[in-house]
Amino acid sequence: MYRQHEAQPGWARSKTQQVYKALKRLVVDFQVPPDTPLEPPRISAILNTSVTPVREALIKLEIERYVVGSLRSGFYSMKLDPKQIRDEYDLTHTITLHVLRECLGGDTKPWPALPTVPSSGDFRAFCDYHEIFYERIAEAGGNGRMLDLVHEANIRTRYVRHLDLQGSERLSLFKSDMRELLEILDERDENGAIANLGRQFGAMIDTVPELVREGNLRAGNNKDTWLDALSLIATES
Numbered sequence: 001m002y003r004q005h006e007a008q009p010g011w012a013r014s015k016t017q018q019v020y021k022a023l024k025r026l027v028v029d030f031q032v033p034p035d036t037p038l039e040p041p042r043i044s045a046i047l048n049t050s051v052t053p054v055r056e057a058l059i060k061l062e063i064e065r066y067v068v069g070s071l072r073s074g075f076y077s078m079k080l081d082p083k084q085i086r087d088e089y090d091l092t093h094t095i096t097l098h099v100l101r102e103c104l105g106g107d108t109k110p111w112p113a114l115p116t117v118p119s120s121g122d123f124r125a126f127c128d129y130h131e132i133f134y135e136r137i138a139e140a141g142g143n144g145r146m147l148d149l150v151h152e153a154n155i156r157t158r159y160v161r162h163l164d165l166q167g168s169e170r171l172s173l174f175k176s177d178m179r180e181l182l183e184i185l186d187e188r189d190e191n192g193a194i195a196n197l198g199r200q201f202g203a204m205i206d207t208v209p210e211l212v213r214e215g216n217l218r219a220g221n222n223k224d225t226w227l228d229a230l231s232l233i234a235t236e237s
Contacts, residue, residue, distance in 0.1 A: 015049055020057040022047060022233045027066050030159040032077040032226045033219050038067060039074070046227060047234050080212045085160050086205050088153040092134055093201040095150055097194060099141035104190040112140040114185065117178045123165040126174060130154070130161060133178070163211045164204065173203070
């Protein structure tokens with residue numbers, strides 16, 4: 001995510017931050033139907049706060065392109081966009097290749113310790129693993145901006161990735177490809193790693209149009225439940 005405002009003194013304790021985190025979790029998990037009005041009075045009543053921090057949180061989310069609209073026209077939830085998802089995957093792929101070429105192209109940089117592939121069959125564990133793996137590689141590049149971009153891309157593709165890896169065939173293929181990739185990286189085989197990543201990201205991108213349609217359809221069926229979900233998030237916070 002864009003973390004510059006979160007690094008500001010007192011941000012973690014502010015009411016705006018609490019509202020921001022609750023709303024962001026809701027929209028990242030795509031529990032709000034597409035084009036749903038995000039009305040500050042209704043949200044503030046559920047979160048037991050005034051309207052002001054809700055408006056401030058919505059402004060931040062609009063700046064970060066998680067919601068659309070403005071104070072004048074009102075804020076709305078977004079639809080999943082296949083082009084945006086593909087672009088985020090392409091960005092992660094490009095940054096990963098850049099770091100691999102720097103670290104594997106010579107012996108000048110140490111290769112980071114990478115997490116092992118989960119042994120369970122829980123798709124959620126593999127979704128989390130995907131994020132940790134690519135952020136660990138980005139971190140090895142020593143460029144904070146690249147790490148932030150990969151972190152942001154992971155958040156924006158999280159819902160689609162969850163849909164993707166719920167399929168047993170896709171989960172099995174992902175597990176096999178990641179185990180192969182770890183072996184290749186241990187051998188510092190640059191060409192093998194590039195080929196493996198090209199195959200993996202190509203498969204993910206190919207699934208995007210179908211998964212976006214499914215995701216938008218599922219979100220549309222949550223018309224009566226998203227406020228309940230927000231209330232539950234508020235209780236957990």
